[in-house]
Amino acid sequence: MHLYFNDPFYNNAIPEQYAYLLKELKCSAYCINWTHGNLADFGKSISMLNVWGFTPKIYIRPCLKVTPESYAEQIKEFKAKYERFCQSLEFFCISSPDQKKTWNKLAAFKKSGVKTIPIIKFGVGDEHIIKAVSEYELIAVEDIPNERSDILLEWMSLLFKIIYSHWKKTLIMPRVHLSEIDNKALLEYLLYKFPVYSADFTWLKYAARHTFRFEINSHLRIEQEITKLWQSRGINFYDL
DSSP, X not given: OEEEEEOOOBTTBOOHHHHHHHHHTTOOEEEEEOOSSOGGGGHHHHHHHHHTTOOOEEXXXXXXXXXXXXXXXXXXXXXXXXXXGOSEXXXXXXXXXXXXXXXXXXXXXXXXXXXXXXXXXXXXXXXXXXXXXXXXXXXXXXXXXXXXXXXXXXXXXXXXXXXXXXXXHHSOOOEEXXXXXXXXXXXXXXXXXSXXXXXXXXXXXXXXXXXXXXXXXXXXXXXXXXXXHXXXXXXXXXXX
């Protein structure tokens, strides 16, 4: 599985006090939160990672103010210029509190020839989960509660029950990405319990300089342990 360092690019640049550690520890998976400006502004951050000698895996979360039409055009331009510098470059769809509106936006992107990652909100009904699982190979889950609860466990169990059923029928297992997890203990709990393909976490950007190395090493350890665990259970994330 893959853990993505959420939003390390403060003002479109990696802070100098962390840069050398990211380089040394080969931390190359990032989730960029595009909050203002143009998408192209993040190109120099990707270029910086290339200068360091490794090819990053990138997720990009869109600016909430961008229109679907503008986002589609900026994705096309960004991919044309920077995709060759990335191991993978994926874009999240613009989400809406109303799941039906999110599906409409996805349909508009598809019509324009742009591929984005569909987003489902935590707690949506099984009809939306079935649609996501049956139509997309990678789906993202947003608005996950920050604390462990029976409601969280019940809904995650429903999600993966539908995924397992789809896998059994089609031999295709959709990949699940968990977005913006703040609680490290909660994320570890979910990763050990469910075969999550990837997740982006936010606690690292709050780490003080003296704890940053520990946190990076911790996240690399979790990646390795979870990958080996699910391999022993018959699921190889690298085959998905």
